[in-house]
Amino acid sequence: MSRMRRVSVSIVTLRVEDPMLKGHCLCGAIQYETAAAPTLECICHCTMCRRAAGSPMVGWFTVPRGTYRVLSGTPARYKSSPHAARTFCGTCGTPLTFETTRFPDETDVTICSLADPEQVPPRDHTRAATKLSWVKLADGLAVYPDQRTP
Numbered sequence: 576m577s578r579m580r581r582v583s584v585s586i587v588t589l590r591v592e593d594p595m596l597k598g599h600c601l602c603g604a605i606q607y608e609t610a611a612a613p614t615l616e617c618i619c620h621c622t623m624c625r626r627a628a629g630s631p632m633v634g635w636f637t638v639p640r641g642t643y644r645v646l647s648g649t650p651a652r653y654k655s656s657p658h659a660a661r662t663f664c665g666t667c668g669t670p671l672t673f674e675t676t677r678f679p680d681e682t683d684v685t686i687c688s689l690a691d692p693e694q695v696p697p698r699d700h701t702r703a704a705t706k707l708s709w710v711k712l713a714d715g716l717a718v719y720p721d722q723r724t725p
Contacts, residue, residue, distance in 0.1 A: 598671075598689040600664035604648040605671060609684065611642035616686070617723065618697045618716070620706035627653075627661055628670045631707050634686030635673065636695045643672065643682040699723060 597608045613636035624633040650672070651665035659675040673683040686692050700712055704720035712718055 596689055596694060598684070600648075600667050600669035600671065600688065602664060602667035602669075604666050605650050605664045605669070606646040606648065607671070607684075607688075608644055608646060609638045609642045611638040613638060613684075613695045615683075615723070616695055616698045617701045618699070619701050620710070621702035622705055623655055624673075624702075625707075627655060627663075628685075631710050632700075633670065634692070634697050635683045636686055637681050637683050640674065640680050640682045643684060 595608060595610050596613065597606070599606045615635070615637040617636075618632050618634050620632050624635075625631060627633075648664070650662035652660050652662050654660045655673075658677055659673060661670060661674075662672045663670045669688055670685050671688055672685070674681070686695050686697065689695060697716060699717035699719060700706070701719050701722050703712070703718045706712075717723075
């Protein structure tokens with residue numbers, strides 16, 4: 576007679592309060608990290624983000640400005656408007672950050688420049704009023720015509 580044994584399995588989910596997020600550009604010249612927990616995770620559809628990335632939309636997350644730290648390389652900087660600047664790799668062109676004087680304590684970082692973009696899934700779509708007509712949103716995320724309302 577075979578013996579059967581009951582096994583109880585429990586799954587534990589750990590929440591990391593301050594994850595160390597690391598990222599880099601396509602060619603690896605720019606390496607960065609941030610120890611801050613990401614906020615405002617979104618997919619932006621504004622014309623400036625699309626033009627800067629050459630893409631129909633861009634995934635972003637926000638961290639406190641002082642917590643984003645470049646470990647190697649020197650990102651190129653482009654003043655994309657009177658109040659904002661974007662950084663990118665001057666060698667391969669990978670978009671990295673967006674900073675604006677309108678939110679002087681924040682740095683927005685491109686989700687897909689992370690070493691593991693799965694760590695920071697977007698929560699919503701912003702600036703959807705200007706999305707391209709052939710982009711169909713079917714992922715179930717919240718959609719905001721302009722910016723997210725607090």
